[in-house]
Amino acid sequence: MKVQNFKSILGLACLALCLGAAPARAEVQEVRLARQYGIAYLPLMVMQEQKLIEKHARELGLADVKVSWNQFTGGSVMNDALIAGALDFAVAGPPPFLTMWARTRNTPASVMGLASLNAMPMYLVSRNPAVKSVKDFTDKDRIVVSGIKVSTQAVVLQMAAAQAFGKEKYDVLDRLTIAMPLSDSMAIMLSGKGQVTADFTVPPFSYRELKQPGFHSVIDTYQVVGGPSSTNVLYTTTRFQKANPKLTQAVLNALDEAQKYITENKQKAAQTYLAITKDTDPVADVVQMLSDPKVEYNLTPQGLMAFAEFMHQIGTIKAKPATWKELFVDQVHGLPGN
Incomplete structure (x- = not known):
């Protein structure tokens, strides 16, 4: 009896020891991130070139982490990859991000913002001298956006239409929009041919277009x-x-370091951009873009609630966050976001 009791106690002790000694579930050994085209994605390029994720992963005790960078030309394919588990971090403008957040909310595949990548104005550039405001567009005009109805440019155009014509006519200009890659739309604009008379675009394309005689920002x-x-x-x-959690923190730390590097080393950051993109802009022109006082590279999410309020009003998203902090990880809640 005593032997049996001893064996039982020993068995339970061994079980408890094994359970207690069992290691926590290991974090993944590879992290996969998306990247797109344009100077807005410069922090990701710096992270890639300087291997900052690998560096911060090691500092958090994660050795030999492999980082894979995937180039995407469209948000829908990228988001599909994220939800399917074929991608770990995606990057998009506030409207596409909010759409994903609302669509996946309260599901196993729900998305959460890590931080802002940057802040820089997008310009609606027109080559039609008669167009001084959005009220001046006619059926003879065509406006290029990166994605009809869903892209940041398309939603901002709807917001501008609501301000100009009334909220019930927010989509009055949608019929004039067409979607195409940014480089293609710039080429068409510079050619001066066809019905495309306006391009809602981002740096560096907006800077190039606005240097042209007769081109102006609406x-x-x-x-x-x-x-x-x-x-x-x-x-x-x-x-x-x-x-x-550690790998997520490593990506956030790497992004923070990359943004600070760009702010403090514009010349070197411009060289990184040109080396990776194979762009033909002079270094001085890229430095000029980075030196624009309206251009910021920091973690602070800005303008998210303005987009969320509008998109909820017109029914694009069914759920509205109570605050911007509901959209982002706890680590950035101390920032002055909005």
Whole structure:
């Protein structure tokens, strides 16, 4: 009897020891991030070139983490990859991010913002001298946006239309919009041919177009939103974040370091941009873009609630966050976001 009791106690002790000694579930050994085209994505390029995620992962005790960078030309394919688990971090403008947040909210695949990638105005550039405001567009005009109805440019155009014509006519200019890659729309604008008379575009394309004789800005995102707004947001799934807290923190730390590097080393950052993109702009022109006082590279989410309020009013998103902090990880809640 005593032997049996001893064996039982020993068995329970061994079980408890094994359970207690069992290691926590390991974090993934590879992290996969999305990148798109344009100077807005410069922090990601710096992170890639300087291997900052790898550096911060090691500092948090994660050795030999592999970082994969995936180039995307469209947000829908990127978001599909994120939800399917084929991508860990996506990057998009506030409207596409908010759409994903609302669509996946309260599901296993729900998304959560990590931080803002940058803030810089997008410009609606027109080559039609008769167009001084959005009220001046006619059926003879065509306006290029990166995605009809869903892109940041398309939503800002709707916001501008609501301000000009009344909220019930927010989509009155949608019929004039067409979607195409940014480089293609710039080429068409510079050619002066066809029906494309306006291009709602981002740096560096907006800077190039506005240097052309007769080209002018009709509106920009800051004017419409009511202040600086994040051009892009870096986000992940709550599923990945909870399973990989250290790796998520490493990505956030790397982004913070990259943004500070750009702010403090504009010349070197410009060289990084040109080396990775193979762009032909002179270094001085890229430095000039980075030196624009309206251009910011920091973690602070800006303008998210202005977009969320409008998109909820017109029914694009069914749920509205109570505050911008509901959209982002706890680590950035101390920032002066809006």
